[in-house]
Amino acid sequence: MNSKLYKLMNWPEIEEIIYSDGKDPHRILGAHKVGGSMLVQCFLPEAEKVEVLLRKGTKSRRYEMELADEAGFFAALLPYQKDPHAYLYEVTNQDGTQKTIADPYTFEPGIQREDCIKFTSGIHYSIYEKLGAHPQERDGIQGCSFAIWAPFVARVSVIGSFNHFDGRIHQMREVDPCGIYEIFIPDVGAGEEYCFEIKSKAGDIFRREDPFAFAKSKKNEGCALITNPPEMIWHDEAFLQSRKKVDKAEMPLSICEISPDLFLADRKIAEDDIYLSEALLHLVQENGFNAVEFMPVMEHDDADPYAVTNFFALSSKIGRMEHFMKVIDTLHRNGIRVILDFPATFFSEKNQSLFRANGSPLYEYAEPTKERQPKSGYLTFDFGRKEVVNYLLSCALYWCSLCHVDGLRITDIAKIIYLDYDRPPGGWIPNIYGGNQNLEAEDFVKTLNQTVHKKDSGILMITKETANWPKVTTSAKEGGLGFDYKWNSGWARDFFAYMDNDPLYRSGHHNELVFSLIYHYTEHFLLSFSHEDIGGFSEMLSRMPGDSKQKEAGVRFAIAYLMVHPGRKMIFRGVCEIEADHEKHLRTLMQDLNRLYFEHPALYELDDAEGGFEWINSMAAQECMMSFVRHGKKEEDMLLVVCNMAGIPREFTVGVPRDGKYTEILNTDAREYGGNGLGNGTEVLEVVKREADGREFSIQVKVAASSLLVLRFVPYTAQENKIRLIRHETYVKMEEEQDESREALRKKQEAEEEKLLAELRKKYELEMSRQEESIREKYHKIEAEKIMHVVKASAKKTE
Structure with missing residues (x-):
């Protein structure tokens, strides 16, 4: 090795790279200015030969790097270039393959100190844009940025299909003591598999997936996929x-x-x-x-x-x-x-x-x-x-x-x-x-x-x-x-605890049905028949007692009761998407219930206000019946709900809060829902002044077994009120005339009864007098006979 180059080598730091033990490989690898020259070092374990293509303007020159360590550490001392990316590596691998790569250790960190401070403070709400894998361009070079939070470790590398999953090749630097590691690798992009290799301070080496990965590899378990940001033109x-x-x-x-x-x-x-x-x-x-x-x-x-x-x-x-x-x-x-x-x-x-x-x-x-x-x-x-x-x-x-x-x-x-x-x-x-x-x-x-x-x-x-x-x-x-x-998980639990019982035994569980209204106004509740509560339609059907018809009636009642009870609604798809033989009926019911819900503000407008709900009868446990009113902001929005949870149809006298007319707008026993059609149909139910449920007015309703009725309140018009007034006055006059007739008839009956009573009394007294006279005569006769008997007896003794 060139002696000048040899003197520039920091062998302890090189060993740190070779044995993959460092937290700052950028301090060693890449290009570093040394006087008027540039020391270029790389670690490529599979390389047989590495050359540097150094660009200067429009020209380039090739320099062969020296093998500083047989593990694959190469170095070269080159003329200084101000541009840190002015060179490429031409690598000849041990298997004879060749490739040209850019140096990943010449790029500044993409994560700044401010990012780390915000992250460790818990307020970096877009940290997913920094950590993870992000294809991007840096300094005019396309590649991918990798970053992970892994504190208290000896080393972190990114591995993937681009480096044969070799953790020695792309060792990452710790950009902050908080434990964030980062590297930018040129010419790596979307579709590549990757994960992170971590070396603990104890020397254990293991792989970890990217916590911020946007896609998972289907081929290799434990790997993520680099993805480009999704392109979407929104219209919402x-x-x-x-x-x-x-x-x-x-x-x-x-x-x-x-x-x-x-x-x-x-x-x-x-x-x-x-x-x-x-x-x-x-x-x-x-x-x-x-x-x-x-x-x-x-x-x-x-x-x-x-x-x-x-x-x-x-x-x-x-x-x-x-x-x-x-x-x-x-x-x-x-x-x-x-x-x-x-x-x-x-x-x-x-x-x-x-x-x-x-x-x-x-x-x-x-x-x-x-x-x-x-x-x-x-x-x-x-x-x-x-x-x-x-x-x-x-x-x-x-x-x-x-x-x-x-x-x-x-x-x-x-x-x-x-x-x-x-x-x-x-x-x-x-x-x-x-x-x-x-x-x-x-x-x-x-x-x-x-x-x-x-x-x-x-x-x-x-x-x-x-x-x-x-x-x-x-x-x-x-x-x-x-x-x-x-x-409101308690509501679903209590409701099914009631409905699971045969109608014959439901009366003993009535409190479970009405309990929810005691605490309903403590929170803003959402009622649900979720996947946790019921699963699919078949599971819900199986919970209902009785034969198939009774079970279906129970399901219809359950869904309708959820929709009219105070609270927002949620139903698991399994209830909506059901077996073919039930599908049409139940879907029609679901459509009508949602339509009813959205069209009538009384069913949602005052969900969290006590004025939005009013009990009519919550005490009819033995009859398995209850009735209540849902109110909206407008008085005329009022809806009356009547429930019959018994196994037989019934006719109820139901108290109502207002005088007016009531029409049936939903009946879960309707034929279009798979029921028998028992109810009140299109009949207008006019209020009568007859006390029921503590109310001055009431109506008479027919309710099928295990069914629910919703009745809409319709106030009388001015014309109807005039007609009702005339009817009422006529009725009152007729009542008065009938009262007078009844009084005259009563007096006549009393006089006739008095005359008859007098005659009877006279006859009675005469008869009694006759009887008394007869008795006296008989008494005197008996006394005379007794005296004669005594006289005769006395005469005999004398003789």
Whole structure:
């Protein structure tokens, strides 16, 4: 080796490269000014020979590099060039193949100090634009930037199809003590597979997927794909603006929950296939919903869609990101909201990008009392790390920004905000105040809601919470968590606990049916028959007692009751997409129920106000009956609901709050829904002044077994009121005349009765007198006979 070159070599640092032990390979590799010359060094383990093509203006000169170490470390001392990219490597490999490559170690970091400060503070909401893999142009050269957060490790390399998955070739530099590593590799682009190789401080070497990967490799497990940013021309600006103006407390919301995996199970998505958009739009519109909620669309474990394996990557089962964006754009242009399930409370060990990301707990809690959720075994995110919180916040904003989604549904937060959830005594450690609240998780949930709402106030934040944490849907300023809606899981549980019983035994469970209205106004609730509650139609049908007809009636009643009960609505797709023999009837019912819901403000306008609901009769447990009124802002919007949960048809006298007319606008026993058609039909039910249910007025209604009626209130017109007044006056006059006639008749009857009574009394007295006289005569005769008998007896003795 040239002696001058030899003296310039830093052998300890070279060994650091050869043994892949360094955190700053850019300090050694690449081009570095040495006096008036330029020292160029590279590490190419598979190379037999390396030459440098040095450009100067329009000319170039070739320099052969010297092999400084047999492991593949090459060096050359060249004339200084101000342009750091003024050279290329011509490499001849040991197998005889040749290639020309640019040096990846001549580029400045793409991640700045400010990025690191914001990331470690938990406020870099677009960190996904920095970390991960991003095809881009730097200094006029096309390539790909790679970056990963991996603190407390000895070395990080990016490996992939472009370097034969050799972790020695593209060692990355740590750009900040926070543990972010970065490298820009020229001539690497979309479609290449990659992952990261990490060497722990203990010397263990392992691979990790990219936590910020936008696509997963289908060929190699554990690898991601480099992707170009999706190109999309949106047409939903008017829709996005309109959602900001809607009052979430008063807007109607009817959601169809959809599993993309099930929906696409037997369909093949081609590159130019528009089936997904058309099929989803048809499903939602045909059933009358105004929103869809997708179960996780991220890459996930086949056995559990909530076990997400890549939080930033769209499931390959759905197709490319452009496909999914077009689906959302199509739905938006038809006025349909899109909500995504976002499992931000846990992740699975199968997530090869997050589980022990640096060889030890990093994204998950390290404490055994917090690390796993006891029943599922899933790992809980470490909400005490700002970087982990930043990861989740940026992921939420990524889907909201990139895909224009209208809402996120966070999985059960009770499992993260309670330290003792599902844990036995002694299996958890109290917080610093001695309580059972996970203060870090509580702060994360509040921050998530505030951050998303700050970005766009029209985005809906929804959650499931199963342990009665207070003020879930109250703003953080008022001491709440800041969600817009909360799943009312208790309602579905109590409802089915009632409906599972045979009608003969339901009376003993009546409180379970009416209990929900006691606590309904404590939160902004969303009622659901979700995949967790019922599964598909067949599962729901099987829960109902009785024969097939009774089961179908029970299902119709259940769906209708959900739609008329206060709260927003969500129904799993399995209820809408059903077996052929039931499909037509139930779809017609679903269409009519959604139409009823949207056309009548009483069913949504005052969902969260006590004035929006009024019990008529909640106490008829023995009859398995109940009735109530839904109110809107206008008095004439009132709807009367009558439910018969008994196994037999009934006729009820139902009290009503207002005098007027009532017409049947929905009957779950109608023939078009598969019922028997028992009800009140088109008959106008006029109120009568007869007390019932503590009301002055009432109507008489017929209700089929296991069915629900909705009756619309129609106030009398001025003309009708005049006619009713005339009828009433005529009725009153007739009543008075009838009263007078009845009084005269009464008096006549009384006189006749008195005369008859006098005659009877006279006859009675005469008869009694005769009887008394007869008795006296008989008495005197008997006494005379006795005296004669005594006289005769005395005469005999004398003789």
